[in-house]
Amino acid sequence: MALIIQERLTQPGGGSVVVLTLDRAERLNALPDLTDGDEVAAVCEAINGDLDIRCVVLTGAGRAFSAGGDLNAMKARGEMFAGSGAAIREQYRRVVHRIVRAFYGLEVPLIAAVNGPAFGLGCDIAGLADIRIASDRASFGVPFLKLGIIPGDGGSWLLPRNIGYVRAAEMLFTARAIDAETAEAWGLVNRVVPHEALMDEAMATAAQVAAMPPRALRMAKGLLRQGRDMTFDQTLEYSAAMQALAHLTDDHIEGVTAVLEKRTGVFTGD
Secondary structure (H helix, E strand, C coil): CCCEEEEEEECCCCCEEEEEEECCHHHCCCCCCCCHHHHHHHHHHHHHCCCCEEEEEEEECCCCCECCCCHHHHHHCCHHHCCCHHHHHHHHHHHHHHHHHHHHCCCCCEEEEECCEEECHHHHHHHCCCEEEEECCCEEECCCHHHCCCCCCCHHHHHHHHHCHHHHHHHHHHCCCEEHHHHHHHCCCCEEECHHHHHHHHHHHHHHHHCCCHHHHHHHHHHHHHHCCCCHHHHHHHHHHHHHHHHCCHHHHHHHHHHHCCCCCCCCCC
């Protein structure tokens, strides 16, 4: 069964926002099935190759964002969890890791609109987003140890970077879930909004992002991501190289001109 529904929305100021919806509501958007890695990778690759797309919003169908792994498949040792240890390792690399690498590798900003429970892999996928907006019905948890397993999706690297080591340790070692308000206080989400306003808020934020010049926008995301693991001196060198390219674009001149003329810039990617 396909995982994702795509909707592309052109913004008034130019550029497009793509809405991706995890579409397994009857299974609380459980993932992954064996074909999910290929599907997510293809979707993200197509987005990266289209300069007109300036932002992606990711949400879930029904009442959950994603409940994570399919417990019935785990118990039956089927699908993703079938075979020898070597086979399971390879399936994680080929499916789970392909999913998280694809979302993490999106060149445009990714907004997670977390509409309900986000657990396990679902929590970590939400955590891959650059901006996270939560419904007041959302909750977050990493109950891997409760199931006798560990985070196999890179969450042990990601979660401490999002909320700090001690809070990540508490979530992982106790398997306790946190509500949306706690997630906001801990910095796991940017803000919490009433459930009915979630997509309006996410789309309003996406529209602001989509109004930015597309090449500089992608450069800026790359700079933030690379800066997590670079020294200050390395960041300065990377910034100088990207800035030199940005100064040579038509969009740079349009941006400066628009500010001087007190109007909104119209950016084309040139």
